[in-house]
Amino acid sequence: MSRVRTAAALFTVPLIVAGALSAATVPAGATTRPAESLTCRGEGVDAGAKVRARTETVIDAPLSTVWKLQTDVERWPGWQIHVTSMDRLDHGPFRPGSAFRWTTPIPPTPATPATSLDITSTVEQVKRGSCIRWTGPAVGEGLHIDGVHVWTFTPVRGGVLVRTEETHTGEQVDANVPYATEILQQGLDAWLGELKTAAEARPC
Helix, strand or coil: CCECCCCCCCEECCEECCCHHHCCCCCCCCEECCCCCCEECCEECCCCCCEEEEEEEEECCCHHHHHHHHHCHHHHHHCCCCCCEEEECCCCCCCCCCEEEEEEEECCCCCCCCEEEEEEEEEEEEECCCEEEEEEEEEECCEEEEEEEEEEEEEECCEEEEEEEEEEECHHHHHCHHHHHHHHHHHHHHHHHHHHHHHHHCCC
């Protein structure tokens, strides 16, 4: 799923959230809070979740480059500095049913100690070159998060507009929604910033 890359990250915490630890700034051109919820093949994030975040940016790189970086999950540790391990749980093309288990360290929160977050993400919907939606749990010491993460990719003047939205649910994050939301937002901003840096550094 997505990602608390920094404290309640999930799946990245795509589930995500791997990235907030980097204290990365919002990527150039990024905005938060798009008007409408993102979807992939008609399915979106958890409408009932209290913790949610969104961000977007334009990446000056071919769509094929951006897509490959995002879907070649086994290579995430090569460009996402806070993905400390990755294990693809299936073989073949990235498709509905594809699953992967990955870890990211997270600092202490007001309710939980520093720990390593173990995330298992399952792809639910995907449209090649257009969108991805995955779900799954993130588990650490004293922490359990269920996340839903949606990504969309749209060719635009100047590159590819990448948008992402994620929701988290769970006793710990629901206990402090503003803090958990801030952490999730940081994680998404960091992930998108690292994706932009990696994609734009590759030769066209």
